[in-house]
Amino acid sequence: MTQVKHIVFDIGMVLIHYDPDAAFLDVIPDANERKWFFDNVCTHEWNIEQDRGRKWPEAEALLVANFPDREHHIRAFRQNWHMMVPHSIDGSVEIMRKLIADGHDVTMLTNFASDTLREAWERYPFLTESRGVTISGDVGLIKPDKAIYDHHVTTFDLEASATLFIDDSAKNVAGAKAAGWQSVQFIDPETLKADLKNLGIDV
The missing domain is CATH 3.40.50.1000 (HAD superfamily/HAD-like)
Incomplete structure (x- = not known):
């Protein structure tokens, strides 16, 4: 070698x-609902596209269009990001x-x-x-x-x-x-x- x-x-x-869950303990207190949210809305696959260069406004707009009742939770992902890296x-x-x-x-x-x-x-x-x-x-x-x-x-x-x-x-x-x-x-x-x-x- x-x-x-x-x-x-x-x-x-x-x-x-890095722990996204830590940023949502107060936003979505129920553990099962948090899991559903990360499995179906702010997913790993969605987040990785920001790592690829997609800007947050575009990323948020995409999800809000599909989950309008979850807009507050969707925007909390970026707003609370600092809590994910404690x-x-x-x-x-x-x-x-x-x-x-x-x-x-x-x-x-x-x-x-x-x-x-x-x-x-x-x-x-x-x-x-x-x-x-x-x-x-x-x-x-x-x-x-x-x-x-x-x-x-x-x-x-x-x-x-x-x-x-x-x-x-x-x-x-x-x-x-x-x-x-x-x-x-x-x-x-x-x-x-x-x-x-x-x-x-x-x-």
Whole structure:
């Protein structure tokens, strides 16, 4: 296996926690109704299109047209977004900072809407400490499509086979491997430390 020269972090559920349910505990108090809402209205499939670059007014209008009685709930998704990212995953942040301090080439690659990532930058300044980030909402591509990994390699002048990707999603890990990268699935900071050690990287 090629020696790792570049380390790329995902953001959501690797460096910061993400939980849409947390933003709706007061908006839709009933757990079963909340589940129905996320399964049928503000779905993962709907939200991922904002990660691909669709703007929130268009996204909201689409749903309000289909669920006019749910307009308040639909608009609450963006309005309460800050509650969906309540805290950092401190062990991972510590690992990332140690890697940077030790001279490793660290970048980020994330599925994130353009405006919400910039909001996250304000709250979590460590998200700006790597050499740079590819934001899906800015480039109009999303993981696990091969094109976004190729875009990241070109943008940051990486050697694909010497690039390690860290992501919580098995699909995105597989996407990175299909693009010729090395990749590990993030479980928790201690597991990540062990995975890095197996690749000859001590943190």
